[in-house]
Amino acid sequence: MTKRDAGFLSAAVLLGVILRVLFLHDISGHLLYEVVTGDPAVYLDRARGILDGIAVPSHAFFHSCPFYPFFLALVERVFGAGLAPVRIVQALIGIASIPLIFVLGRLSVGRTAGLVAAFLAAAYAPFLFFEAELLEITIVIAAVEGCLIMLLTAQRSGRASHVVAAAVLLGIASLGKPNLLLFAPFGSLWVHAVMRRPVKRDGPRRSDRGRRALGYRPAALLAVLFFIVAGAVVLPATIHNWRASGDLIPISSNGGINLYIGNHEGAQGVFSVPPDMRFDLRVASKRAAERAEGRTLSDGAVSDFWARQAFRFIRTHPGAFLGLTARKLVLFWNHFEIPNHYDMNFVSEFAPVLRFSPSRFALIAPLGLLGLALAWSDRRRVGLLILFGTVFMVSVVPFFITARYRLAVVPPLLVGAGFSLTWLWRTARARAWRTLVPILAALVLLGAAVNIRTIEFGAAPMHNTLGALLGSRGDMEGAAREFAAAVGISPTDLSARYNLGLSLLELGRPEEAAEHLERAVEIHPGYHEASLALARAHHELGRPAAAADAARRVLTADPPAPPELAAVAQAALRMIAETREAGAGESGSNSH
DSSP states (O other): OOHHHHHHHHHHHHHHHHHHHHHHHHHTTOGGGTSOOHHHHHHHHHHHHHHTTOOSOSSOOOSSOSSHHHHHHHHHHHHOSSSHHHHHHHHHHHHHHHHHHHHHHHHHTOHHHHHHHHHHHHTOHHHHHHHTSSSTHHHHHHHHHHHHHHHHHHHHHOOHHHHHHHHHHHHHHHHHSGGGGGHHHHHHHHHHHHHTSBOOOSSOOGGGTTTTTTOBOOHHHHHHHHHHHHHHHHHHHHHHHHHHHSSOOSSOTTHHHHHHHHSSTTOOSSOOOOGGGSSOHHHHHHHHHHHHHTSOOOHHHHHHHHHHHHHHHHHHOHHHHHHHHHHHHHHHTSSSOOOSSSOHHHHTTTOHHHHHOOOSHHHHHHHHHHHHHHGGGGHHHHHHHHHHHHHHHHHHTTSOOOTTTTGGGHHHHHHHHHHHHHHHHHHHHTTOHHHHHHHHHHHHHHHHHHTSOOOOOOSHHHHHHHHHHHHHTTOHHHHHHHHHHHHHHOTTOHHHHHHHHHHHHHTTOHHHHHHHHHHHHHHOTTOHHHHHHHHHHHHHTTOHHHHHHHHHHHHTOSSOOOHHHHHHHHHHHHHHHHHHHHHHHHHHHHHO
16 A cells, blocks of 8 residues: 555545544434433343343344344443443444455455545445444444455455455354345355466465465365355354254344235335334234244244245235335335434434435445446456345345345445546546446436435434433423324324323323324224223223223234233223222212
8 A cells, every 4th residue: 555545545534533523422412322222222231131141042032133232241341331432432343444445445446446435434424323323233334344355355365264254254244134144155156256267476475385286276165164154153143042942043033023024915115013013023023923823932933933924925915025025126225214223314413414424325326336337347356246235135125124234235335436436537537528428327317216205204203212212211291292293293103192192191181192092093903002001091081981991902802912911901990990889889978
């Protein structure tokens, strides 16, 4: 690397540091970033269990990343408790990705394009956003970048150590996103294909002794080695899952339910489940599967049950399945960052760095696709990036699309975007207009396709989350305002209506609460928690008959309500009956 290249790369890293400092400053003190919810809360709880000596859960791994709680536990052990140390460490990993992108670009499309890609990576808004989340994706991205770098390095060196390093990094990435393991066989085929060619050497090397006489790399052995090592890295998770459930589950047991979420009647290609599954997807999906099967199921059997439901939909509705798959392909390449936990678009309202950064999927995707196509003439180097991106896309689309789940396709796109911008600049300087104009036209078409408005998420879920956080702190007035804002944006948001009803009950406004709870039950009759809250509202309003009807709805539900909710309904009916009896006794006493 020349001094000039080092200077440019240092500038890119400095840009990344400045933007991350600004972003962490923007979110500091905001309620959303003071308390963890959803998957981050599960991971943090698991990390605390590890620190208390409980290394693994009693069940098979369900959430996609078995190793992330260990990372959180390590950070807490070294730097102390709190959310700030985790965010700082993940920001540092994100900063380290900037030179990794440069190296990946230099190995595949050239030094200058690699530097441009590094600047794009430094300012890539979703990277900044996810680095502040207590989620595994930042580590996964760095591992993916390292894996691709090691494979390209192995292509040049022919060394088994580079192949092993690539496989280890792929295994680590797969422990964060299990669908990445699908790349193992394709990566092995790539290793076999590129390693069969004679090794190009600039001169004799001491490490070449014993191999130089062959002239060809042991391609098949290296390919098998890559596959075996990648599998070996995830093997501890497989062993735990076998011990915990008796099932052969390579990494996590959520594959079946995730496949079903993406493939059933009414699926939209994004994460969407009934209200009773939102709080704990593992427990709720297991309960529903066991209720349908009429027996206790192991973790693997639960996953198989949901996979069968998905395949039944595919079999019986082939046209709908093809249309849904096409929709997911469009969503995968669409500019919109589909939320699954926090919404980047909502956070950008109080974090201007996200709002004003031009480096985002809307720009990177069309530039990246164009750049990879332009670089195809040197397919021996750029082919790996195209192969990885294609395999990764194929591994995501059968399930559902979110911004986080598609993020691993971004490193190849950043490299392609760097090449695209470099090529456009050089061609314009050379005044090769006949070459430039059709390429610009292609870029405009790609940009239009990526940026077409296909799906938009309102801010209702984020207002709902804020309301829940305020409620947990005892600010019921503030919680009710946020829930009301969510309902105003999305009147059919069941969770928001239910939460609004509960907060109004806590505020002593049962009449208004009953209105929202009745609407929630009307939209989704199986929303048993809403029925129970409605029974409470009617009871407080002195409507015992209506309260009893709401409680009985839970007991007569088909399919049956979970036992714990049925028990609450029975207790509610007893309380209503006792209140009636007390009222009747008081009335009789007054009549004497």
